[in-house]
Amino acid sequence: MIRLLYVLMILFTLQSCSKSEDNSLQISTLSDIDGNQYNAVKIGSQIWMQQNLNVSHYRNGDPIPNVQDPVQWYNLTTGAWCYYENQTSNGTVYGKLYNWHAINDPRGFTPEGWHIPTKNEVDILRSFLDNGENAGYKMKSTTNDWLSPSTGSDNSSGFTGLPAGYRSNDGGFYSSKGSVAIFWGENPDSQTSQDKYNYTLLSNFTNLYNSSSIKEMGYSVRCVKNY
Incomplete structure (x- = not known):
């Protein structure tokens, strides 16, 4: 009887460990003002959305215009x-691309309790994921969205970065879907600069890069949960 109880205790422990490992990424859900549903994942001390933002209204209900015309896009303020x-x-796959004016609008368009990440928060993420050397490898999705040449990925962070490409200010053309994921962020140290902060994943590199560009570019948005 004692031996049987001992075996049962071991089996219970193994099952508990297995369950803990299966849920190690701690996935949760959230929604935006349009009712779009997103998954979120805990990475270190932070909680990040796993999909690109796809909302078309500010938090007060005002619409964010869908601008297709390239000349109009270029001249937007x-x-x-x-x-x-x-x-x-x-x-449906990659979410929307936004200009920086949407990021900077005081009405806000991130889900309640979430915000556009700051450069410092992205640096914290990078540091947690191997100080940038392989952070991108751990953040990129493992689907075939990333085109060759590609360094591959394991998405061990759960970030699930997808190569949505971008929209240029110059002629409003679209580029690099399958090769690059660029996300808007905020950098309080450069608020007076024309160049605005963003962070980037590339198909053929394992790093997570900091960069900057002008307001008229169209980039993806990921949100991080308020502390």
Whole structure:
């Protein structure tokens, strides 16, 4: 009887450990003002969305304009979004691309309790994921969205970065879907600069890069949960 109880205790312990390992990424859910559903994952001390933002309204209900015309996009001084190549099917997978004016609008468009990450928060993420050397490898999705040449990925962080490409200010053309993921962020140290902060994943590199570009570019958005 004692031996049987001992065996049962071992089996219970192994099952508990296995369950803990299966749930190690601690997935949760959230929604935006449009009712779009997102998964979120705990990475270190932070909680990040696992999908790109796909909302089309500010938090007060005002619409964010969908601007397809390239000349109009170039001349904007207010917030706007678009789908890559203006194709709804791209939005289903990759979410929307936003200009920086949408990021900076005081009405806000992130889900309640979530915000655009700061450079410092991205640096914390990078440091937790191997100080940038292999952070990108751990953040990129393992699907075939990433085109060759590619360094591959294991998505061990759960971030699930997808190569949504971007929209240029120059002619409003679309580029690099399958090769690059660029996300808007905020950098309080450069608020007076024309160049605005973003962070980037590339198909053929394992790093997570800091960068900057002008307000009229169209990039993806990931949100991080308020502390």
